[in-house]
Amino acid sequence: MKTISILFSLLVPAGLLAQNQNLNPRAFEALCQHFHTYVDEGVLPGTLIYIEKEGVLNKDVYGFQDIARGIPMSESSIFRWASMTKPITATAIMMLVEAGKLQLDDAVSLYLPEVTNMSVYQGDSRVGNIMTIRHLLSHTSGITSGFDRSAAGQAAAKQLAQARVHNLKELVAAVCSTQLAFEPGKGWAYGYSNDLLACIIERVSGMPVEQFFKQHIFEPLEMKHTAFQVKEVDALTSVYAPNEAGELLAVETAANSRYVNGQNFARGNGGLAGPASDYLNFCRMLLKGGTFRGRRLLSPESVRAMMHNEVGEEWLPLKILNTSLTGQGYGLGLGVLMPDAPFGHAGDVFWPGALYTYFFINTQQQTIGIFMTQMRDMSRMSMMGEFHDLATKACEEQTKR
Template sequence: MRSPAAAPGLGAAAPEDVGLSSAGLDRVDTAVRQKIDDGVLAGAVTLVARHGKIVRTSAMGLDRRFPRTPMRTDTIFRIFSMTKPVTGLAMGILADEGRWQPEDPIAEYLPELRGLQVADGFDERGRPILADPGHPPTMRELLTHTAGFAYGWDKSDPLTSLYRKEKPLRAKDLGDLVARVGRLPLAYRPGSSWRYSISMDLQGAIIERLSGQSLPDFFRERIFEPLGMADTAFHTPPGKRRRRAALYYTGGPFRLLRVPNPLGRDRSAPPAAALGGAGLVSTAGDYARFAQLLLNRGDWHGRRIVSAGAVTAQMTNQLPESLLAKGFHAGHMDLRPGFGYGFNGAVFHDPTLAGAPVGRGTYQWDGAAGTWFWVDPEHDLLYVGMIQLLSYAAPPLQKITQSLLADAILDR
């Protein structure tokens, strides 16, 4: 196995050499920088690559305002839910080895989840009225947020009190997480709806059981080291701590208030309960390597990390239009006709229908602190954006930068 330092990376090119306008890229940067100048963001790092060549890496604004510390291209960010696509790739690696198939029941790999029932309403004391789910949730449903699980964040949902009682995301390890989920009812019948959920955290438990490795070790050995993602992990070693970005919160009377991580401890060593749905830290350059692997359909400079078929499945919409017509929301993502969901990420399978200026098959996701990325296979293009802002009113930077970057493409 190559060491991270020896692993090849992306090349470099001038924008016009790969069919992009320098002036157009300037306008993308200007839009992000304007949010910094307006005091909405402290700072940002963005990266654009096309045809396997990095054409622009921009470090803008500040990491820390007091003392004044400029943002750097090697700043390490908490990427939260941008962990999910990495987990999807890990699942693809195990699918290549014949360890699971999409129609398998989840309970085949997590027997603690055998016999789950659905909450078909609640009685006057707030207890769930249990009913048959129709069929046991499948692996395909687990990878598409249609298995019936929830996160337990919606205060208006009676199910939330049950999640808060079990606290699955506070489990001591992933075995404990699965046991806690096994004591919860499903939120809806599998396949009948879409709901942002702990499904990817359950995938993390499956990866550990099928591989016999911890999730951090599997990610490191099978993905991060081969790609040379030297700064991506579930922890920040003490020697890199100074490079980890400050985290800010905006809400109510607070504007860019520096805060400790409220969604999980910032760790200096790999955690016992590494979550498949959140927890990684990374840099723009590291995550661009992962994004390029998706564009390469699993090949990294002649080394096959995962099959083209597994990546294609991950980046292909798995939801019927009849389900998308209901409309579903997660952060800045509005699933709708033409904009569906693959494995662990959203897909523009019909950009015209969705009203988006991207190529067919564009795959994307974002993170709770505002990080975002997309890969556009039709235009052989990727974009990674890194900020650290927790806010319900955060600007829709993915939508803004996608629109502007579309105008920078010279050879459509």
């Protein structure tokens, strides 16, 4: 694979050192400079950007992995992917579907009898609709979280905050003790559905979920540095948050990280960490319809199903926290852009992580975009949309320059 590396001097504005003819040079430079400005102004600690189009990779690495220690951001830097774990969990489920171990429309209770005790918030004690695997994958199960500002979501968040959870089994038990925001299939809520999927993976496969991921996904995709516990401690990127004056403070470093000290347990909603290059290989597999360097992980039909919006128009726009996600739907483990999306192209699949990681895939243009930094500040998550928008413009054909 041909690679064009575009590396900027740390915190020093500079021109592009190289260009690839399958990108719009000015638009790509504008993308890089846009995020360099955030770093130079102290809004972000550092950034890593990948844009791959038609098999040609363009890179931009800028700023710091750890400001206090003067460690520059690099391609070896390891990031906490947070909710970018979800598409990997969905991939594992689709593998089990293809293996005949379960079906998308199976009742969740076949594998997790615990869900039969769940009721709808302020509703009848019994749930009328059967919760299915498909509901869990598409966040239409009714299972909620603090990301849902409804009364049900906030009640669940309060209850789970009081639970003592040390592993996946305890987490799933705690989630199943909360109430649903709505009947399965009758809404969309961003919740803990993927953690139930991880538990199902364990019960169906007979393997710990981290072992299943490693054997069936990470090893075939050569994701050599991806795990729930980080061994390359010096490569772990510090997490920053702004103080009241807007100055960046390190709120998690390798020295105090649960990703190092053994407290980060394997789950399906989040928790994986790795370099951007590992996630790029995962995206390449999806872009190529389930194959990677001659190895088939999923069928094209399964990948298309993941990329198809499952959320009815009556439940759009989706909402996370107090933000309406205009033009965004959700498939089986992937966000899907709709025709009215304010950035990107209809049909793009994508998803962010809460610590400012993001990816998108455009199958028509054969394009992958990845953005990574590490921030704990939900007020600026719109940056992910900025990246998608500017990266899309950089991928326009020469005739549109």
